[in-house]
Amino acid sequence: MNILLLEDNKKLNQIISKRLKLKGYKVDSYVDGNEAYNNITEGFSCFILDINVPNIDGIKILKKIREFYDEVPVIIISASIELEVIKESYNFGCSDYLKKPFFIDELEIKVERLCKIKNDLIYFDESCYFDYKSSVVYLENQPQRLTKKERLLLNLFLTKRNQVLSYDTIQNYVWEGSFASLESIRSLIRRLRKVLSNKYVETVVDTGYIFKTT
Incomplete structure (x- = not known):
């Protein structure tokens, strides 16, 4: 932690x-x-x-x-x-x-x-999890390392699991208050989806995204 x-x-x-x-x-x-x-x-x-x-x-x-x-x-x-x-x-x-x-x-x-996270391994399902200690995603036990913005986006999604996040919320958090175009946000989402095998991040039309886990 x-x-x-x-x-x-x-x-x-x-x-x-x-x-x-x-x-x-x-x-x-x-x-x-x-x-x-x-x-x-x-x-x-x-x-x-x-x-x-x-x-x-x-x-x-x-x-x-x-x-x-x-x-x-x-x-x-x-x-x-x-x-x-x-x-x-x-x-x-x-x-x-x-x-x-x-x-x-x-x-x-x-x-x-x-403050202590009881389990440093956050499982999205039985085949995919995130290791808080190393900031690495494991998919089918294979490490998938994240860029800084990918890690910030995933951290944001994990604090708001199963909740809709607006484009503005993502911009303020990941770009730390600086401007980010809609295409920049979409590009980052595509990269994270690729890392996570496109299974968890869903688009909410004209609003933003939701990270759905069980």
Whole structure:
């Protein structure tokens, strides 16, 4: 499972990263809010955010995360005990709030409870599955590696399985807010369909696409 950690205290950042990696998690850590902000769509299954960090604060990043991910857990870690700050964090969709200083064991428990994907292998059917750890699709046990945009699109589909996704939603997530023509989106869909043997992505006329799994 991939975790994004934002903590500007370098020593604490290193301690948290080391402990989580020992647990078997993959951790991408940042000390700068702007760098974290620019990488939130890289397929993370959990976010751990400090609030008071350089350039872009954790609350703004939380708000941006919720534009893309409705359900991915976000843990706020902060020294602030101001009620308004805590309320704001929950209002914008944080899953839990941990006040500094804290024992690293506390954070590990929250990650385990909120963020851990019980099965890193997401099966579409008996012959096809996606390995979250390696970001590789396996079709008939043969690995099918994905490009960055294919991986982002599949991550989006997996968070919204059996739900219709509009062209705008796909553009905002996969192209990270930049413009993408309808033909560019259709071309990406065709490539993903080819990887997945054209079995799961259905077209919703004049609207977008739906990823159907059992």
